[in-house]
Amino acid sequence: MGVISRLPVRLALALVGGLCLWLSFPDHDLALMAVVGVALIGIAMWDVTARVGALLGLVAGLGCFVPTLSWSGIFVGTFPWMALAVTESLYVAAMGAVLAAVQRPLLRRGHPLPAALLVPVLWVLQEWVRGTLPYGGFPWARIAFSQADTPFARWAAVGGAPLITLAVALVAVPLVLVVVTRRPPWVALGLAVAATAGAFVVPVPTSGEASAQVGLVQGNVPRAGLDFNAERRKVLENHVVGTERLAERHDDLDLVIWPENSSDIDPLRNPDAAAQVQRALEAAGVPVIVGAILDEPAPAVSNASLYYRPGGGEPERYVKQHPVPFAEYVPHRDFYRLFSSKVDLVRVGFAKGDRNAAFTVPGRDGDFSAVPTICFEVAYDGLMRSAVKDAEAKGDPSLLVVQTNNATFGYTAESTQQYAISRIRAIEHGRSVAHVSTVGVSGFVNPDGSTTPTTELFTAAQPVDDVVLRSGLTLSDRLGPWVEWACGLGLLVAVGWRLRHRATGSVGGEPRTDPSPTEQTEEATTGA
Known part of the structure; x- marks a missing residue:
């Protein structure tokens, strides 16, 4: 990844990615900046330690939530606003740590596509947890809620807000791969096209009884x-x-x-x-x-x-x-x-x-x-x-x-x-x-x-x-939180794969004891 491997560059990418997410919400209404934001954050977090992943996630979260939730401090002051923004950012930090922990073994065995697909999976799960815990959660500023004016919004009829978030983050995957691998990510590109084109064929009603x-x-x-x-x-x-x-x-x-x-x-x-x-x-x-x-x-x-x-x-x-x-x-x-x-x-x-x-x-x-x-x-x-x-x-x-x-x-x-x-x-x-x-x-x-x-x-x-x-139930109503459950299953598979290969002590089929160049850079820079 060259210069991108340097921690200051990663931090800058994470911050700009968070700001792009902010710009996707009203009143800026630059909805497709959400794709750019997820891609930049995914690139920043590529092949890092869990500690660095958490740091990058925190920076990305602050870049998004501090400006997006600024309304929360209009009349009560800076402290409640910052407390809410930092709390929300901690979920993105946790996402960064988990992503790093499960992504890196896949990269060591030469599987960049599954590693990149963990980005949308974990984004959905991060929003799920953030909207649930503690005290019932605070599910504001989810990617889905920035997409009301885009075709992605139509996925809500199939899988609710989580499927919109998944589709937007999926479109970011080929952007991540083309930067970090410098090769055409044909499969990822196909998935991104399907996520975009498929939205146009999702039926949404305009009339009723x-x-x-x-x-x-x-x-x-x-x-x-x-x-x-x-x-x-x-x-x-x-x-x-x-x-x-x-x-x-x-x-x-x-x-x-x-x-x-x-x-x-x-x-x-x-x-x-x-x-x-x-x-x-x-x-x-x-x-x-x-x-x-x-x-x-x-x-x-x-x-x-x-x-x-x-x-x-x-x-x-x-x-x-x-x-x-x-x-x-x-x-x-x-x-x-x-x-x-x-x-x-x-x-x-x-x-x-x-x-x-x-x-x-x-x-x-x-x-x-x-x-x-x-x-x-x-x-x-x-x-x-x-x-x-x-x-x-x-x-x-x-x-x-x-x-x-x-x-x-x-x-x-x-x-x-x-x-x-x-x-x-x-x-x-x-x-x-x-x-x-x-x-x-x-x-x-x-x-x-x-x-x-x-x-x-x-x-x-x-x-x-x-x-x-109108009456009747949409697929989303009938199927419930199937997107979150599917993403949770995907994460469990990745964790199981990691534990299996960690138990064998092998990477790429051979025991590995020396840190990669990226790890050496991070350790020298952060003490990770």
């Missing part, structure tokens, strides 16, 4: 920041007024949807808040889904989606099942207070819901289900899949509803990053998505991932669309 006229109310807030709802009554009033304006312009609505935190005054316990919701319900004349904070179960509170029907009665509810650690509750508070007093900004913890919901809406073409998820829940594969399958069991066509509040992230890319995730979910589950925020961006996503124009940040708006309603 029915449609519904749905209105979204983006009420806006008095101010951005952590105290966005300091004037809770004003925020509720904004959404009531928005509903009245919506009703004045449209008399054919089937459903109105408010965002998360649209009523932070508990409308089940506060008579004034209940009266305001009733005012909106009477103006709309159709069911309204309200995002509310409920003062239950004491001493905790609940982040809920309430489904109100005209005519009164107790609203149906969905309670958020995945509250965000350190934002909606603080695990092990005493321990984390040692690092930052900011944990005490979360004074009351949010309880976890224990079930999905599918609200039955009497639409003009017959009943349909509105399936609510709240805020960051849209990023969790298993939760979304479970909700869709439960709704499908009811037998009605359905609409996915994503209620969110982006006021705490200011004028950043967090809103557009989240909207891109909703677009991937639409393709993955073959459903339209109604995505509504207190402050934007809000809009409608069609089952093929295409979208209506979105609203602007920190404005009041009431978009309306005739949304497609």
